[in-house]
Amino acid sequence: MSKTLTLVILLSLAAMAPFIGTVSLNLQDIFVPGTLSHQIVFELRLPRMLLAFMAGATLALSGLLFQTLFRNILMTPYTLGISSGAILGAGIGMKLGLGSLFFGIGAISLFGFFGAVLTVILLLYLSRFLHHDRGNSLLLLGIALSFFYTAALMILYYLSSAMENHMLLRFTMGSLSTVGYTTALLVSGATLLLFGVLHVKRHELHLFALSDEQARLKGIASERLRLKLLIIASLSIGTLISQTGPIGFIGLIVPHIVRTLYRRNISRLIVPTFFVGGLFLLSCDVIARSLSAGSDIPIGIVTALLGGPFFIYLIVTKK
Amino acid sequence: MTITADNLSCAYDERAYLTQLSFHVTSHLSILGANGAGKSMLARTLCGLLPYQGSLKLHHSELQTLSSGAIAKTLSYIPAKLELFDRYTTVEEFALLGRYPYKDPYRTYTQSDREDVNSVLMQLKLDTLKQHPVTQLSSGQQQLLLIAQALIQNTTIMIFDEPTANLDPHNTLKFARLFRHLQTRHTTILITHDLALAAYVKGSALFLHDHTASFYEDVNTFLDTDTLARCYRATFHPQTKALLYE
Numbered sequence A: 001m002s003k004t005l006t007l008v009i010l011l012s013l014a015a016m017a018p019f020i021g022t023v024s025l026n027l028q029d030i031f032v033p034g035t036l037s038h039q040i041v042f043e044l045r046l047p048r049m050l051l052a053f054m055a056g057a058t059l060a061l062s063g064l065l066f067q068t069l070f071r072n073i074l075m076t077p078y079t080l081g082i083s084s085g086a087i088l089g090a091g092i093g094m095k096l097g098l099g100s101l102f103f104g105i106g107a108i109s110l111f112g113f114f115g116a117v118l119t120v121i122l123l124l125y126l127s128r129f130l131h132h133d134r135g136n137s138l139l140l141l142g143i144a145l146s147f148f149y150t151a152a153l154m155i156l157y158y159l160s161s162a163m164e165n166h167m168l169l170r171f172t173m174g175s176l177s178t179v180g181y182t183t184a185l186l187v188s189g190a191t192l193l194l195f196g197v198l199h200v201k202r203h204e205l206h207l208f209a210l211s212d213e214q215a216r217l218k219g220i221a222s223e224r225l226r227l228k229l230l231i232i233a234s235l236s237i238g239t240l241i242s243q244t245g246p247i248g249f250i251g252l253i254v255p256h257i258v259r260t261l262y263r264r265n266i267s268r269l270i271v272p273t274f275f276v277g278g279l280f281l282l283s284c285d286v287i288a289r290s291l292s293a294g295s296d297i298p299i300g301i302v303t304a305l306l307g308g309p310f311f312i313y314l315i316v317t318k319k
Numbered sequence B: 001m002t003i004t005a006d007n008l009s010c011a012y013d014e015r016a017y018l019t020q021l022s023f024h025v026t027s028h029l030s031i032l033g034a035n036g037a038g039k040s041m042l043a044r045t046l047c048g049l050l051p052y053q054g055s056l057k058l059h060h061s062e063l064q065t066l067s068s069g070a071i072a073k074t075l076s077y078i079p080a081k082l083e084l085f086d087r088y089t090t091v092e093e094f095a096l097l098g099r100y101p102y103k104d105p106y107r108t109y110t111q112s113d114r115e116d117v118n119s120v121l122m123q124l125k126l127d128t129l130k131q132h133p134v135t136q137l138s139s140g141q142q143q144l145l146l147i148a149q150a151l152i153q154n155t156t157i158m159i160f161d162e163p164t165a166n167l168d169p170h171n172t173l174k175f176a177r178l179f180r181h182l183q184t185r186h187t188t189i190l191i192t193h194d195l196a197l198a199a200y201v202k203g204s205a206l207f208l209h210d211h212t213a214s215f216y217e218d219v220n221t222f223l224d225t226d227t228l229a230r231c232y233r234a235t236f237h238p239q240t241k242a243l244l245y246e
Helices: A002-019 A036-069 A082-095 A107-127 A134-159 A162-173 A182-200 A202-208 A212-217 A222-244 A250-262 A270-291 A299-316 B039-046 B068-072 B091-102 B111-123 B139-153 B169-183 B195-201 B225-232
Strands: B003-011 B017-025 B028-033 B052-058 B075-078 B157-161 B187-191 B204-209 B212-218
Touching: A002 A036, A002 A250, A002 A270, A036 A182, A036 A202, A036 A222, A036 A250, A036 A270, A082 A107, A082 A134, A082 A162, A082 A222, A107 A134, A107 A162, A107 A222, A134 A162, A162 A299, A182 A202, A182 A222, A182 A270, A202 A212, A202 A222, A202 B091, A212 A222, A212 B068, A212 B075, A250 A270, A250 A299, A270 A299, B003 B039, B017 B028, B017 B039, B017 B204, B017 B212, B028 B039, B028 B195, B039 B052, B039 B157, B039 B187, B068 B075, B068 B091, B075 B139, B091 B111, B091 B139, B111 B139, B139 B169, B169 B187, B169 B195, B187 B195, B212 B225
Parallel strands: B028 B187, B028 B204, B075 B157, B157 B187
Antiparallel strands: B003 B017, B003 B052, B204 B212
16 A cells, blocks of 8 residues: 555656756647757756666665675665765865866766775775674774765865865765766666666575575575675766765665565565666655755755655654 | 595684594484584585585585585575575565575576475475565474475485574474484484484484594484583483483
8 A cells, every 4th residue: 555655656756857847848849849848858857857767776776785785774875985985086086177088077977986986896805804793894894984085075175175165065965967868878877787687686686685605505606796796786876976976865765665665575676676766766856846946956965855754754663 | 415524624713613523424413512612613614605624525526626506406504593684585485595506597486496395385384374474483483494495405415503492392393303304315414402302313423522523423322421421511311311400
């Protein structure tokens, strides 16, 4: 029941997405090429919808993956410090003043990507030294890294001009603003790669949910597979964060919501997580855009503002 | 299928290690020892989860040369307790994981896999619980489900790690009878503190002490009151092998 209700709410919010924004559309003109309404829908709002959907799906799927691999529901790109790594990377790129040197990809994006990917590699390297209670230790490492990155970022803020700080702050808040399809298609590619791999490996993930040992005892080369999955996830997240900046909370709450609503085992949650994650962020974006006439509230703020209370509600009403 | 260890050593770290173990299992071996003596470490080594030195052969193949896929088709490990991060896995889905080693990597489980699961669940009288989440089962039922999964994995060797540690007397008795039944068709290894159970399932006994096997003979010899008193530093009832608290 609550599953249907949630899906109906998410779908109806998502259906409103093309019609909400600063400019009100002339509905008759939408399918007439050359008109302003046509241009807004097809050049701005549809790419933005696609980007929002794919971003939500990537964040939700990677949250589900981390939580399953380490059997800890607090694992997300955020809590593991991957988002902070991306922010620091972006900050360094901006401070170095590299502009858009690399084939039209902004230095901020590129450095953000490397910040995320290098953090995952660092976490994987450090996790080799962990023996007992690996999940919680890794989480602590991620939190420690986050603090370290934040401190380093503070130094950057301190050393930068007001204009640079403003750019960096806007990146930190996350944004789904996009023009044309380049960004949306790039992120879609990364998302579909992650989705495809997780779907193919769903039975292996189910065994990981038991224990690493059980996975090995059933014939899975668990260390190697985990490494592969984490590398693919970090590439997807890195690509995403480089384009939108960090968007918090989706990776934590969507897998939780999907588990609670669907009550299925992990191997049958990949598809629902993909769709609910996508629709959830798309809906958040619709709400963000309808709240403030004239300007976009950064999406990261909205997901946390809406998601926080909803998550608390889910936790305290859990039977 | 036989298991042969010759001068086997394995280790977690400098303090937790086992060395100079030699034994040969044809039908059944009970592994006994104090807490922290290394029983589970030995079990993990036998499963191929820990590197070792010396020789450890399954039938005629050295364990370290076998792929994890081949090991999964040869031996199964039944842990003391069912642990599962995923709260919504059902009994049937959990049992089905036993078919993973035989599954085509790019396909889902087949109809014949599901039929296997059905017949084993029926045999262990778990079929009425098929759609129940695993986490709702009692300890006894969870133990039975772990055995079901191992049976579905269809291996010649079955390794049990303290199977009765969480069971009440009635379920312990049921387990013991089932175990005897399994012994007719499987090579079994049992890690336990339960001396009466070790006596009931017969075979040989290996007692781990001071990083090696301080005793390795037929279980009846081990269950001699003096040997028990020396090994466990406690007194046992001569007939029932129950611990005497006085």
